[in-house]
Amino acid sequence: MEPIFQLPIVVPPRHSRNRLRALHRQLRAAILEGRLQPGVRLPPTRAFAAAYGVSRNVAVATYDLLLSEGYLSTRRGAGTYVADALPKVPERKTAASRSAAHDRRLNAFWRQPPAGSDDLHRSAPRFDFCVGVPDIRQFPFDAWRRMSNRALRAFAKKPALYGSPLGQLALREAIAKHVSFTRAVACRAEDVIVTTGAQQVFDLLARILVTPGRTVVAMENPGYPSPRAAFLAAGGKVVPTPVDDEGLVVAKIPASARIVCVTPSHQSPLGPVMSAHRRAALLEFAQAHGAVVIEDDYDGEFHFGGRPVDALQTLDRSDSVFYVGTFSKSLFPAVRIGFVVAPRWAQQSLATAKRYADSHCSVLAQETLAAFIAEGHLARHVRRMRQVYASRQQALLDGLQKDFERWLEPVPCGAGLHLAAFARGSLDVESLVEKALQREVGLHSLRRYQFGRAGRPGLVFGYGTLDEAGIYEGLARLRRVCSE
Secondary structure, eight states: OOOSSSSOOOOOTTTOOOOOHHHHHHHHHHHTSSSSEEEEEEOOHHHHHHHHHHOOHHHHHHHHHHHTTSEEEETTTTTTEEEESSOOOOOOHHHHHHHHHHHHHGGGGGGGGGGGGGGGGGGSSSSOOSSSSSOOOGGGGHHHHHHHHHHHHHTTOOOOOOOOOTTTTHHHHHHHHHHHHHHHHOOOOGEEEEESHHHHHHHHHHHHHTTTTTTTEEEEESSSSHHHHHHHHHTTTEEEEETTTTOOOOSSOOTEEEOOOEESSOOOTOOOOOOOHHHHHHHHHHHHHEEEEEEOTTTTTTTSOOOOOHHHHHSSSOEEEEEEEEEETTTTGGGOOOEEEOOHHHHHHHHHHHHHHOOOOOOOHHHHHHHHHHHHHHHHHHHHHHHHHHHHHHHHHHHHHHHOOOEEEEEOOOOSEEEEEEEEETTOOOHHHHHHTTTTTOOGGGGOOOOOOOOOOEEEEEEEEOOOOHHHHHHHHHHHHHHH
């Protein structure tokens, strides 16, 4: 007879006196380990006995013993079930010591939760100035659905094979044209590698560029935490490098740095655009010291007023710049597609690292995005949202300048989806963030972007998910907290 449990239950020989003990021990272990979940209905004793070749008396005795210990319960006329509330069993010290021994094998970096991980476990406040999240309410999902359906129909006519680690050719061509038109980035389709978001770009670059314990990586401070995490995890020696109102202070980059990570179009999180002479100085540093520059252009599409400054990759003449982009801000975060425009000398290594990381990105999502870009939907959406975000930023800036002069000093910014403000006087920013949350106002402290010694305290206000009415109400509530 087929076994009635999908469990490796071993029954001693027919004449053994240990059959009851063995069945009891194995069922009890299955319940405690969760292989038999609370509320699961057990088979009748007659079926159990027949399935495992034991007498019905042994089956009844096994169930009765588990019932007496609290592992099973009966329901009149409905049978026997695994108990909903199981008795507590003291944890063995040997198991605890084994866990501690295994824990010591873990890379120390991965033992700590990421910055802001607490945000994932709480419900979003009503007025959430969250950073880096666009407004998806105005996204043209109907157009996206048409592109997706078309790609799905095409897949139905040919085998669904694995894709290229470099990305689908149609998407690489679309990205090359897109960044050429919007950011004057000079590249061809073969220079583009498609990734699972920008974070994977940082991870892949860390894999191919870092020699653990030796490679020095200069990073903006305050700066975006995700690339910092990737290079620390790879064993890079990350050096915090200050920023000012012209962007990264190139003169403060250590001469030993071989990798420089920078957000020149809209510094994250303070917001200034890197000045032209700083850009030239950074490229000169890279050429003189044999360093590479990782240019994170994470929301380069959203510039308000005037012509955006050229990308570093456009100015580069020594093949030292990796241009990183993502569609999480221009489309929606769940699309999880990013890309890197890489120098030719690094393309094969990146392709190999991508293949071993996850083989390739979703082919369906890539083909959908390729058509979405090629037919002009992305460009139209970005133009529309640029006006929306510019209006929201102005509303936020006006509110901060008008009602928060005593407490906050906004940092001028002409791009992106967030605005930073330094604290004035003795304002306790961390306490303010906690108290504001009690008023259903979500804020980010500048401290989460700083590493090493704490820098000047302040706040970062995202306006991607709040319309102007929400911004006004959120600021009104925040002002009441400040006044208290």
